[in-house]
Amino acid sequence: MNLDLNHLRQIFSAALASDCLDQLGYRNQVLVSDIEMISGDGVMMGYAFPVKLEVVDVAPEVPYVGLLAALDAIGKDQVYVTPSGRLRRAALWGELLSTACAFKGVAGALTDGPVRDVTRMRAMGFKVFGVETSPLDINSRYEVVAHNVPCLIDNVTINPGDLIVADVDGVAVIPTQIIDEVVRRAEEKNSGEGQFRRAVKEGMSPSAAFAKFGVL
Numbered sequence: 295m296n297l298d299l300n301h302l303r304q305i306f307s308a309a310l311a312s313d314c315l316d317q318l319g320y321r322n323q324v325l326v327s328d329i330e331m332i333s334g335d336g337v338m339m340g341y342a343f344p345v346k347l348e349v350v351d352v353a354p355e356v357p358y359v360g361l362l363a364a365l366d367a368i369g370k371d372q373v374y375v376t377p378s379g380r381l382r383r384a385a386l387w388g389e390l391l392s393t394a395c396a397f398k399g400v401a402g403a404l405t406d407g408p409v410r411d412v413t414r415m416r417a418m419g420f421k422v423f424g425v426e427t428s429p430l431d432i433n434s435r436y437e438v439v440a441h442n443v444p445c446l447i448d449n450v451t452i453n454p455g456d457l458i459v460a461d462v463d464g465v466a467v468i469p470t471q472i473i474d475e476v477v478r479r480a481e482e483k484n485s486g487e488g489q490f491r492r493a494v495k496e497g498m499s500p501s502a503a504f505a506k507f508g509v510l
Contacts, residue, residue, distance in 0.1 A: 334421030340401025360438030370399035
């Protein structure tokens with residue numbers, strides 16, 4: 295799979311991805327709307343790199359072992375995905391993690407939990423999606439015990455390599471096996487939407503424009 299993500303980021307939106315997923319019968323691929331863009335702007339688009347957490351109550355002798363291993367392993371155009379079961383025990387992302395990932399060309403970070411260091415992350419422009427903020431450190435509260443493994447957020451299964459498309463509207467997850475077809479449909483729908491816009495701006499009625507271009 296050799297997608298030009300830089301080009302597709304100019305076309306895609308979470309809404310467009312969701313529409314194409316609906317067309318293919320994948321109607322449960324959007325995360326709950328309280329997961330929102332806390333840092334960054336535009337579209338976050340990249341391949342899922344999910345990790346697995348375990349809840350702990352004491353700090354380990356050596357902290358952050360699993361987290362650092364995951365940060366070492368993630369690569370360009372991937373999205374670091376942290377599922378927490380919405381326990382909200384600690385911030386699951388922050389500025390130092392963002393710095394480490396931005397340097398490698400990572401597309402962004404996604405979690406169903408809190409994040410922290412928001413002012414510094416926003417100054418960087420690194421794209422981070424979460425539910426709220428918290429100053430609490432992950433150390434002594436969670437351990438990352440595996441990386442690049444399937445996970446579940448809001449009853450949406452996220453597998454390594456799935457395509458994440460997220461913006462201010464929300465987060466859509468495109469399963470690996472249909473990425474190419476969703477991209478094809480998205481490019482086609484984007485073209486049709488452009489034609490619809492031009493037509494109605496030139497005076498064509500919306501119903502006539504829909505009949506001609508088949509998009510709304």
